Amino acid sequence: MILPYGPTRDTVMNDxxxxKMWGPHRLSLIKGHQFYVEQVRKRLLSQFANMEAEAEKASEELVEQSSGRFDPDRHDPSEFYEAANDAGIEFYQLLSDMRDQTRLNVIAGMFHEWEKQLRDWLVREIQHWHQGETPIAKVWSADFGKIADLLESLGWRIRSTDYFTTLDACRLVVNVYKHGDGPALKDLKLKHPEYLEDRLSGSGLPGTLDLVDYTNLKVSDDQFQAFSDAIVAFWRDVPASVAGSEISKPPEWFKKAILGDRAVRL
Incomplete structure (x- = not known):
């Protein structure tokens, strides 16, 4: 491992x-995340709990509004009730779409906050032993895969965990929600098609998944909870401390950033 400037005084195996992930900081990250999810459910998603009743009420209100215009000599009552029923169905669908969009917004905010907190932790730890801004900038700009490479170089086999697979799926969901059609959608179809609603499934038509696009993106409440649980599992699994001797092969992008700063100082 590249020897740091100004190392911390804590030692592990004489290294x-x-x-280092301090216990109180780990607990704070987990509690903050759980508070976010709890309050989102309480203050936002709970408002969609009675959509059927609200749709029925909208249908009844239309009947009442139409009653003043009803003329038994000219109107068929069934037409008014059919229009009211259609209005109720439309109202329910609009509410359902709003609920799904709200949940996706919540998931995007949750994922971005976790990702920022992870990068912030890495940066703060690096600043304890390295003087220079290049690796700091690289950590903030590196894609998800490069950050995973860095974490794996700490001796943390993160890619072999179930929670990493779930977090990677969450990343793709958020990117599809943000960008629509693109590489993330192709990856989501290939790796995690369960987040794309195939409305033609069961129709007997071949290759229906090929017809799915970003408008089919849908995350259930259980899947949202799985994303949340994965973030908690991640924070619980961050190594308490990592010594230099435990970092056998840092990724090239990180190594070059460290050495680049040192070359300037020489």
Whole structure:
């Protein structure tokens, strides 16, 4: 491992600790995340709990509004009730779409906050032993895969965990929600098609998944909870401390950033 400037005083196996997750900070991250999810359910998603009743009420209100215009000599009552029923169905569908959009917004905010907190933790730990801004900038700009490479170099086999698979699916869902058609949609179809509602499934038509696009993106409440649980599992699994001797092969992008700063200082 590249020897750091100004190492921390904690030692593990006679080696400097380069990354440390303090217990209180770990607990704070988990509690903050759980508070977010709890309040989102309480203050936002709970408002969609009675959509059927609200749609029925909208249908009844239309009947009442139409009653003043009803003329038994000219109107068929069934037409008014049919129009009211259609209005109720439309109202329910609009509410359902709003609920799904709200949930996706919540998931995007949750994922971005977790990702920022992860990068912030890495940066703060690096600043304890390295003088220079290049690796800091690289950590903030690196894609998800490069950050995973860095975490794996700490001896944390994160890619073999179930929660990493779920977090990667969450990343793709958020990217599809943000960008629509693109590479993330192709990856989501290939790796996690369960987040794309195939409305033609069961129709007997071949290759229906090929017809699915970003408008088919849908995350259930159980899937939302699985994303949340994955974030909690991630924070619980962050190594308490990582010494330099435990980092056998840092990714090239990180190594070059460290060495680049040092070359300037020489």
């Amino acid at each position: 400097y600790v380069l990354f």
